[in-house]
Amino acid sequence: MANRLAPTDTVTTTTATTITANTTIAVGSPRMRTTHAHERRGLPRRAEERTLNSSERLIFRHEQQKRLQAEEKLERLQTEVLASVDRFDPSFDSTISREFQLLNVDIGKLCSKSKLLAKLILSDNSPPISRGSSTLWEDTVQWILFDDRAATRAEKKMLLRQAVWKFLTETLFDRARPFASFGNDNPQANLVERICFDKLFPDHLTSENAARWRSLTVRQLRALPINEQATKQVRKQLALEFVGFIRDRGLIAEGEELLEQVEAAVLNTKEDLGKHLDLVLDRAIGFSRLLAGERAGYELRAPQLSAMQFRKSEDDAMVTAMGGPVGVVDADREDDPEGEIKLIGSPMMVKFGDGGGRNLDEEMVLVKAFAVLVDED
Numbered sequence: 001m002a003n004r005l006a007p008t009d010t011v012t013t014t015t016a017t018t019i020t021a022n023t024t025i026a027v028g029s030p031r032m033r034t035t036h037a038h039e040r041r042g043l044p045r046r047a048e049e050r051t052l053n054s055s056e057r058l059i060f061r062h063e064q065q066k067r068l069q070a071e072e073k074l075e076r077l078q079t080e081v082l083a084s085v086d087r088f089d090p091s092f093d094s095t096i097s098r099e100f101q102l103l104n105v106d107i108g109k110l111c112s113k114s115k116l117l118a119k120l121i122l123s124d125n126s127p128p129i130s131r132g133s134s135t136l137w138e139d140t141v142q143w144i145l146f147d148d149r150a151a152t153r154a155e156k157k158m159l160l161r162q163a164v165w166k167f168l169t170e171t172l173f174d175r176a177r178p179f180a181s182f183g184n185d186n187p188q189a190n191l192v193e194r195i196c197f198d199k200l201f202p203d204h205l206t207s208e209n210a211a212r213w214r215s216l217t218v219r220q221l222r223a224l225p226i227n228e229q230a231t232k233q234v235r236k237q238l239a240l241e242f243v244g245f246i247r248d249r250g251l252i253a254e255g256e257e258l259l260e261q262v263e264a265a266v267l268n269t270k271e272d273l274g275k276h277l278d279l280v281l282d283r284a285i286g287f288s289r290l291l292a293g294e295r296a297g298y299e300l301r302a303p304q305l306s307a308m309q310f311r312k313s314e315d316d317a318m319v320t321a322m323g324g325p326v327g328v329v330d331a332d333r334e335d336d337p338e339g340e341i342k343l344i345g346s347p348m349m350v351k352f353g354d355g356g357g358r359n360l361d362e363e364m365v366l367v368k369a370f371a372v373l374v375d376e377d
Helices: 054-086 093-113 115-122 153-171 187-193 208-222 227-248 256-266 272-292
Strands: 297-301 339-346 348-352 363-367 369-373
Touching: 093 115, 093 153, 093 272, 093 348, 093 363, 115 153, 115 256, 115 272, 153 227, 153 272, 153 297, 153 339, 208 272, 227 256, 227 272, 256 272
Parallel strands: none
Antiparallel strands: 297 348, 339 369, 348 363
């Protein structure tokens, strides 16, 4: 059997037989050599080029170049985005505390100066706040003190204050829904609001990447041209939800006419209820967006009084009886004594991690909860 010729094999013959496209034969030479066409042109051997003509190869290389350029551009954009996020400047703790304090002041005005709320909730004829309802945080009132008497007007104001905070926590300060304050009045915000943040980032409470993504998303939402219109829409929606809150949680007596009166009042900013509620909601929306845009985590939480044996220590880390520093200006005092706790008027604010979104599993009390002591009216 004859041996096959490799491209570099030689034979001793002087006869030229068949000429193919990929073979050159030196006629009359004592040696014959086969040479591939791509080797004659000095080009590298590529599998795709064996089946492409010159114009097709040019197009192929051009497409390759375009793809490489697109990949390089995408990589640069990703680097720029990450660099933009990394340039984030966190808010000072004092700024966060001050915003909490100002919101608490506005909530106090809503509870004290709204004649309609005073009539519906604070009067002697108003229904008592149910002990088993979800109006208040669990275990924040020493109910045994009210077994033989009704709550005073001052006590009702504090309970109403906590109820308003509970409403805002459920609607605007839920860490699983950090974009709720932007509403759904435009396609971008609607898409983001429908994102289940806790499903997208199951570890969002401790994930630094989730904190970065949340912060960058808030920055983009705040830059939308119709952000102001969205804010108005959110305020109106929350005002109506507040009516449902005080109705469903037993804060006002049942009655269709009464509910219609409250609904009309909350939407009319010329009425005292609508005016003060609008101020509360406007500040709460801004505060919610501020917190959502931070990389650190923030949570409104009430202390469990039974775990504290209803006692406040002199240097308590979670509660204070001094109203001024936390925005309860109508119950301020110069000292912060130890004592038996009657009820919680406003929650504490807990911060998770540092300003850069690191160590999110570590927490600190940034603002203490306000406690009404037993010896106070």
